[in-house]
Amino acid sequence: MSGGRIEARFADLAREDRAAFVAYVMAGDPDAETCLSILEGLPDAGADLIELGVPFSDPMADGPAIQRAATRALDGGMTVNGVLDLARRFRTGDEATPIVLMGYLNPLLSYGLETFATRAAAAGVDGVIVVDCPPEEAAPLTDALEGAGLALIRLATPTTDAARLAIVARRAGGFVYYVSVAGVTGDKPVDAEKIAPAVARVRQACGLPVAVGFGVRTPDQAAAVARVADGAVVGSALVDAIAEAVSQSRDPVALVLDTAAALAKAVQSARAGGS
Amino acid sequence: MVNAPPPNDYLAYPDAQGRFGDYGGRYVPETLMPLVLALGAAYAEAKADAAFQVELGGYLTNYAGRPSPLYFARRLTEHLGGAKIYLKREELNHTGSHKINNCLGQILLARRMGKKRIIAETGAGQHGVACATVCALFGLECIVYMGAVDVERQAPNVLRMNLLGAQVRPVTSGAATLKDAMNEALRDWVSNVEDTYYLIGSTAGPHPYPVMVRDFQAVIGAETREQLLAAEGRAPDALVACVGGGSNAIGLFHAFLNDEAVRMFGVEAAGDGMATRRHAAAVNGGRPGVLHGAKSYLLQDADGQILEAHSISAGLDYPGIGPEHAWLHDVGRVRYLTATDDEALEAFALCARLEGIVPALESAHALARLPQIAAEVGAGGVVVLNLSGRGDKDLATVAARLGLGALEGRV
């Protein structure tokens, strides 16, 4: 069962006065076994939390990199059961690193929300992000997840004003994912200075740690985000590393973990290095 | 199939959250949520503003050419030997389909909201052409997302859009048809939240689009009611329309929904046949799910992945259906039938031969079910069919499918 891994991890990091490095990979990209090797290597590479993408045929909030990752995963036969299986196998070797699933609503609806929540919790999943399920539509999903002890991670964006922030905060759990740019994943680069006040506002309104994603690609960007937020999420850059390795017939595991390690190092030293 | 109790007043739907029973809603990323809510508020204001309605009415009359005629199809009626067949001639509207009704309404709304950049998705290109037309009319930037496959098979409409000053962006992801064009338009909207208005072409998408597009298309049924009263002194016995996203169908049905005596038939595209899985019949071959901002019937696999739709008609080649139709199906108010590619092609030729009207392949799906409906209603009854568009855009598709000259001498 989940047992508060997200809370514990952010509390530990707060004591160390550093932000979390959150690594996103798509489940089943490029195939299930390689993906498991990547997952198993991520904590040692410095990932503090893992976001595991649940592939969907129609990812309307994702840019080309994650679209293609979803296609690779689906072509390889990845399913919701397959995603839960990856989480469960990862969890047998790592009791502490939180896993958050990130995807779209329809595969979960099709699976059955209660069944999904129960099985995800049993697999060692800690939270779920559903991109196309805003708070107004989230009651059934939140009920199911909370019933199983999982958090529905809420999203806030540059278009979320103060009035909406109150709605976003209402049943928020785990942490809040602040989408740094109005755009799709892997699109425009983040401007850490510009988002600092927004991050503070979200943290204040929700009373939860705030991780910032979309547009965080390079170690420099990750470090800049780590200075103003509680976590920096990197997705497209890691997914691109997988694609690059596959296209060049190189080992995706090594390339992704090297990329992750460089990002993790930047995040870890961001605050010590002065802002 | 779900069975919900029928409501007392069909016109009272959707509720404030955009729900038709369990269907509809606003399943969009948080970035879009404030925009969708603002659009709902702006539309509610415009709808209640007499000046907006007068302005829209002026353009519908003087620019689009409304009202469209309600024409008694004598030879088709004789051929079928059942109920009297009337055709609601939406294909005579400016730009050649019902799509202009919705585009005029939404472009006036976009202007009211101060938006300068218009984006749209299109399948057959009829909505894209109508959208490009109203953008030209008001001097607004227009970007149309169109599946690369549809760019090929609807080439004349791509030329028309370009001529009208729109930029057509081919979409190569997925099956490169309407669903993928809509994904890409949504991605554009998420990335351009300040200045962009997304002009959706059917009764699909998040609330308020399904209700707004329905309202703008409801003029079809409102006119039909008056025109038939003048011609026959009564209401129709049955209405029939093809269903892609469902805008021409709900446009015809809406004014009659509370009139229980009026039977209604929506015709979905069965492609190669319902047994083949190569079809586009969301109600007849799908189950409820969430796509493109709304809950409705969808073609999907056991794991909730959306399946590609298949239809000879680009405008029906979509794996979903508007949420109001999903609800009207569940409560049993409208019957959803299907027609295959081959049946639509037959009806396409028949209509041309008997009435001198070349229908759009989309509309031909509705025509294909006419024999059954005319027989069911019987002699002495009246059936109105929505001839949603004209078929010039489809000539290349039909010729490629049947071979040049194959139509000669048929019927």
Ligand SMILES: Cc1ncc(COP(=O)(O)O)c(C=O)c1O
């Ligand atoms: C002529 C015509 N009829 C029907 C349709 C299907 O759309 P809807 O179901 O929204 O009327 C289209 C779509 O492109 C069309 O061009």
